[in-house]
Amino acid sequence: MLKSFTRLLFTLGSLALSMTAQANVQIFACEPEWATLAKELAGDRANTFAATHAGQDPHHIQARPSLIAKLRSSDLAICTGAGLETGWMPMLQRRARNPKVMPGEPGYLEAAGQVERLEIPAALDRAEGDVHGDGNPHVQLDPRRVLEIAKALSSRLQTIDPANKAHYLQRVEAFSRRWLAAIQRWEAQAHALKGKRVIVHHREWTYLLDWLGMQRVGSLEPKPGIPPTLSHLADLKELQADRIIVSPLNDDKPSTWLHEQTGTDVVVLPQTVGAVKGTEDLFGLFDEIIRRLTTGDGA
Numbered sequence: 001m002l003k004s005f006t007r008l009l010f011t012l013g014s015l016a017l018s019m020t021a022q023a024n025v026q027i028f029a030c031e032p033e034w035a036t037l038a039k040e041l042a043g044d045r046a047n048t049f050a051a052t053h054a055g056q057d058p059h060h061i062q063a064r065p066s067l068i069a070k071l072r073s074s075d076l077a078i079c080t081g082a083g084l085e086t087g088w089m090p091m092l093q094r095r096a097r098n099p100k101v102m103p104g105e106p107g108y109l110e111a112a113g114q115v116e117r118l119e120i121p122a123a124l125d126r127a128e129g130d131v132h133g134d135g136n137p138h139v140q141l142d143p144r145r146v147l148e149i150a151k152a153l154s155s156r157l158q159t160i161d162p163a164n165k166a167h168y169l170q171r172v173e174a175f176s177r178r179w180l181a182a183i184q185r186w187e188a189q190a191h192a193l194k195g196k197r198v199i200v201h202h203r204e205w206t207y208l209l210d211w212l213g214m215q216r217v218g219s220l221e222p223k224p225g226i227p228p229t230l231s232h233l234a235d236l237k238e239l240q241a242d243r244i245i246v247s248p249l250n251d252d253k254p255s256t257w258l259h260e261q262t263g264t265d266v267v268v269l270p271q272t273v274g275a276v277k278g279t280e281d282l283f284g285l286f287d288e289i290i291r292r293l294t295t296g297d298g299a
């Protein structure tokens, strides 16, 4: 009797302990890569919700009521920014009426705002397609930039949840160590890719190519966000590229056509975590990108 009573007390005690230690912060992540990063940095101190999955195009998301409800109960929202979510996130923020996650608050973080951006247009002209005035938003595909974003996200967590500051500091330090070692490994594996000429479907690989020293010689889309046309594809035939890079979300007809015309191999690369098998976290994402680029697998 006494024994079971003690056990009961112990169980209640550890239950109370785990309730205080866990899930203080509710995180809303616009894209799966930031949800994964938030889990990495917060551990059991946060519940993380991913607003979109790898099978969705984050340029075009419906501001559904379920997303509004999730944002309403969040303490921290992390999005790509630089215009990527212009079509849906401002509307979610207006409707959720949650002052914690409005622009300018510590509870709203734009990843692209934390790093140097490429392809900032000299002048903004809608005729140039789906061009973002703040530069190319697809910053998740350069691991060096991901590390800067991780540090910014961790510091926001420390601001919002100061009671767990030591926990967040320890986690971001551990992540940085593992991540820097992984970057070294990836760079060594990808050495032979330097200078390779690629044609991309959408310009979402800009930061990846910049990191690896590869060169974009053309895009299947005549302008960002504008579907490929036959006359534009015909112009690409003379480019002598080493590879055509597409994501699993892209229509495969244009790349297949160009491959048939030129013999240039097509490589399907995961654009975020969960896009293909083996990319359940950020380490797996870059492992798989480098593996596919170096072996030509994933056609």
Ligand SMILES: [Zn+2]
Residues within 6 Å of the ligand: 059, 137, 138, 202, 203, 204, 224
């Ligand atoms: Zn884009």
